[in-house]
Amino acid sequence: MKSPPTRAAVPRSSAPFATSDFYAVRKDTSAFVNQLLVWLLVTICLGGSAGLVTVWMRHQISATAKANRDLAAQLARYDRLFGEARTQVETEQASDKLRHLNTTLGLGLVPMNQIPVVHVTDNVVERLARRANAGVLADGPAPVAGLRVTLPGL
Amino acid sequence: MSKGFASSARMAFLGGLLLLCYAALGARLVWLHVVDREALLKPLAKVRPMLIPEAARRGDILDARGARLATSRSEILLGVDPHSLLPRDERKWVELAALIELPEAELRDRFQPRFRRAGARGEEGDDAGEAPVPFAVPAARGGEDEQWPITWVKLREDVSESVYERVRRLDIRGVYGIRHYRRVYPSNELAAHVIGYVNREHQAAAGIEAYADFYLRGQQGWRVGERDGRNRELPQFASREVPRRDGYSVVLSIDSTVQDIVEQELVQLAARFEPRKASIVVSDLDGFVLALANYPSFNLNEFNRVPKAEEARMKNAAVADIYDPGSVFKIVPAAGALEERLVTPQTVLDCTVSRLAHRGRLLSLPAEDHKMGNLRIGEILSHSSNRGAAQLGMMLGEERLERYARAFGFGAKLGFPVGGEVAGILHPHQRWYPIDITRIPMGHSVSSTVLQMHQAMAVIAAGGVLLRPQVIREIRDAANETVYRYGRTEIGRAVSPRTAAQIAAMLVGVTRKGGTALEASIEGFDVAGKTGTSQKFVDGQWSKKHHIASFSGFFPAAQPKVVITVIVDDADHKAPGGVAYGRTVAAPSFKRIGERLIPILDIRAGAAAVPALLVARQGGGAR
Numbered sequence: 001m002k003s004p005p006t007r008a009a010v011p012r013s014s015a016p017f018a019t020s021d022f023y024a025v026r027k028d029t030s031a032f033v034n035q036l037l038v039w040l041l042v043t044i045c046l047g048g049s050a051g052l053v054t055v056w057m058r059h060q061i062s063a064t065a066k067a068n069r070d071l072a073a074q075l076a077r078y079d080r081l082f083g084e085a086r087t088q089v090e091t092e093q094a095s096d097k098l099r100h101l102n103t104t105l106g107l108g109l110v111p112m113n114q115i116p117v118v119h120v121t122d123n124v125v126e127r128l129a130r131r132a133n134a135g136v137l138a139d140g141p142a143p144v145a146g147l148r149v150t151l152p153g154l
Numbered sequence: 155m156s157k158g159f160a161s162s163a164r165m166a167f168l169g170g171l172l173l174l175c176y177a178a179l180g181a182r183l184v185w186l187h188v189v190d191r192e193a194l195l196k197p198l199a200k201v202r203p204m205l206i207p208e209a210a211r212r213g214d215i216l217d218a219r220g221a222r223l224a225t226s227r228s229e230i231l232l233g234v235d236p237h238s239l240l241p242r243d244e245r246k247w248v249e250l251a252a253l254i255e256l257p258e259a260e261l262r263d264r265f266q267p268r269f270r271r272a273g274a275r276g277e278e279g280d281d282a283g284e285a286p287v288p289f290a291v292p293a294a295r296g297g298e299d300e301q302w303p304i305t306w307v308k309l310r311e312d313v314s315e316s317v318y319e320r321v322r323r324l325d326i327r328g329v330y331g332i333r334h335y336r337r338v339y340p341s342n343e344l345a346a347h348v349i350g351y352v353n354r355e356h357q358a359a360a361g362i363e364a365y366a367d368f369y370l371r372g373q374q375g376w377r378v379g380e381r382d383g384r385n386r387e388l389p390q391f392a393s394r395e396v397p398r399r400d401g402y403s404v405v406l407s408i409d410s411t412v413q414d415i416v417e418q419e420l421v422q423l424a425a426r427f428e429p430r431k432a433s434i435v436v437s438d439l440d441g442f443v444l445a446l447a448n449y450p451s452f453n454l455n456e457f458n459r460v461p462k463a464e465e466a467r468m469k470n471a472a473v474a475d476i477y478d479p480g481s482v483f484k485i486v487p488a489a490g491a492l493e494e495r496l497v498t499p500q501t502v503l504d505c506t507v508s509r510l511a512h513r514g515r516l517l518s519l520p521a522e523d524h525k526m527g528n529l530r531i532g533e534i535l536s537h538s539s540n541r542g543a544a545q546l547g548m549m550l551g552e553e554r555l556e557r558y559a560r561a562f563g564f565g566a567k568l569g570f571p572v573g574g575e576v577a578g579i580l581h582p583h584q585r586w587y588p589i590d591i592t593r594i595p596m597g598h599s600v601s602s603t604v605l606q607m608h609q610a611m612a613v614i615a616a617g618g619v620l621l622r623p624q625v626i627r628e629i630r631d632a633a634n635e636t637v638y639r640y641g642r643t644e645i646g647r648a649v650s651p652r653t654a655a656q657i658a659a660m661l662v663g664v665t666r667k668g669g670t671a672l673e674a675s676i677e678g679f680d681v682a683g684k685t686g687t688s689q690k691f692v693d694g695q696w697s698k699k700h701h702i703a704s705f706s707g708f709f710p711a712a713q714p715k716v717v718i719t720v721i722v723d724d725a726d727h728k729a730p731g732g733v734a735y736g737r738t739v740a741a742p743s744f745k746r747i748g749e750r751l752i753p754i755l756d757i758r759a760g761a762a763a764v765p766a767l768l769v770a771r772q773g774g775g776a777r
Contacts, residue, residue, distance in 0.1 A: 040172060040173060044176070062388070065389035066389050066390070069389040077315075080228040083211075084228065084314060086225075087225050090221070090225065091340040111750060112753050
């Protein structure tokens with residue numbers, strides 16, 4: 001009994017289904033599934049990548065926002081510490097504390113009074129002008145520099 | 155030829171399964187994010203959002219030289235959530251107790267977890283309860299018998315930043331602080347009645363603090379964000395943010411150095427005479443107050459420790475209490491009579507007469523302290539003749555005397571911004587008793603504040619103009635830029651510059667030999683001023699044992715730089731001779747203050763005006 005020819009042994013043109021779309025359909029189905037799987041993998045990869053990128057971006061945004069907030073907090077902290085130090089200095093400079101220190105440390109500082117102040121009662125400008133022009137108007141030799149001070153109306 | 159891996163039905167099945175899982179995942183995501191979104195977000199929306207307020211820093215109050223009279227310091231209200239404490243942190247408790255200066259036993263007591271019934275809110279007092287904002291977590295609703303954990307117990311409320319840093323380094327879970335600003339007054343008592351204070355509820359209660367609160371307080375900031383499960387802020391989810399705006403600074407005309415001199419003088423006065431009250435005001439010629447102090451006073455940092463019975467010391471007596479101005483008022487009838495040309499400086503009045511007719515009535519004139527004779531107008535002032543002043547008043551008549559008194563600032567508020575200023579008492583002349591025309595010119599039957607007396611004298615110093623007394627020079631923003639500057643404000647003209655100059659020249663006689671206040675004279679300077687001694691109304695009658703001593707004056711008389719007024723209330727028991735005269739009690743204070751102000755304010759006896767233009771030419775003389 002002659003066994004039926006195998007699919008490989010039978011030329012396609014002489015095969016019983018040679019005229020049908022059997023192979024084409026199978027090939028198409030395989031191609032479709034292949035493509036589907038490929039696209040599925042590609043989509044998963046792309047989706048995964050996009051997800052990772054999104055997560056990474058969100059993390060970066062969070063990290064940046066946190067860093068900004070931390071920096072602002074640090075600035076505020078320095079401001080507060082500076083303010084505290086300044087207040088401390090101002091408090092230590094209060095008149096009563098300085099007087100107490102003066103007594104405690106025996107510094108002997110006394111309040112300013114009018115005695116050391118020498119008031120020039122005459123017109124200062126005229127006096128300076130007189131002094132500047134003294135050499136020029138005197139009988140003796142004139143000063144080398146020729147700067148003269150003149151008062152309006154004089 | 156390869157069949158391809160997809161040729162297998164199992165592979166196709168696997169692909170389909172993956173697709174199905176993918177679809178299921180997608181469907182679930184859609185379900186969670188679209189369909190069930192509201193239900194899922196509802197509990198989260200209650201817990202995650204947080205409103206974080208950001209307290210604005212209250213502006214500073216500065217003196218004329220830039221020294222801080224009031225400032226804000228960041229402090230921490232330290233508390234603990236006893237239910238969050240961990241056993242591993244227990245060894246750090248001792249160190250924490252030492253840091254915040256709390257006995258260890260008390261600290262351990264506060265660390266004990268406690269509960270309260272749902273209906274018993276606030277029974278434990280202020281130190282325990284729910285955490286203040288922003289740490290408040292909405293508690294679950296329950297029945298009246300449900301036990302609620304107490305999640306906030308106060309440990310200390312005035313922890314400094316540096317101490318809090320060390321507390322944080324201990325890293326004790328459950329111990330946390332809430333920042334707030336506390337008002338600090340570095341100079342303690344200095345200018346207490348002018349500066350005022352901010353109370354424990356952060357409300358500006360008095361003084362400049364209350365008057366300029368609008369500028370000082372700033373604007374609180376806030377941001378809406380979300381928090382994680384550990385109550386930490388998630389900055390990336392911050393949705394709205396309004397930055398805080400720190401308060402403006404207020405620059406006063408008060409000069410700390412002058413104020414300190416004045417307050418030291420008050421201390422000396424108090425030690426020497428033990429008066430009931432005393433006030434000193436120093437101002438420049440533009441109406442700006444350089445110093446204003448009262449005795450007794452109080453420490454601004456300890457305003458809440460002033461005993462209830464002594465709360466009167468917190469009152470600004472210089473503007474809120476009224477006195478009979480006494481002889482200081484005599485400048486009003488004298489200036490009025492000169493201005494109306496009823497008299498000249500050379501006019502002589504008989505100050506020995508005891509009765510005079512006025513509007514058809516014979517009025518008795520007030521008694522004199524010592525015998526007077528015929529006096530010129532200047533001598534009436536320098537000898538402080540009551541009868542001379544009465545005659546000047548009678549010459550003016552009721553209507554004009556009242557008008558001049560009001561023009562000098564009596565009987566109405568001057569518009570001083572702080573201290574609860576009162577108007578004093580000056581009745582309309584239609585309501586005067588007939589005798590009042592003889593008493594008001596010597597400063598009786600009229601009441602005024604210390605500041606009114608001071609401004610009346612300042613009218614003479616300022617050339618006849620009544621100025622509004624002011625204490626604020628500038629408003630500055632947080633960047634120290636000036637946003638508003640206050641200037642000299644004239645209320646009105648009382649008398650002409652000529653009359654003012656005449657009165658000023660007459661008042662110089664008061665501090666010269668033969669005047670009533672030689673004690674107020676300052677060597678090398680012409681001092682113009684007027685003493686005042688008025689009886690107090692005690693137990694329904696004018697007392698001869700209780701007086702108000704005053705001296706108000708300015709110098710140099712020709713070109714005044716500073717006006718000083720000293721009022722001492724009821725210093726008789728320690729005064730020489732048992733009577734507190736303005737000459738013996740107030741005038742020496744004027745002198746001491748004046749002498750110390752000379753170098754500080756660079757006051758010169760009579761420097762000539764400096765020519766405006768100095769022309770310097772190179773190589774030759776005038777062309």
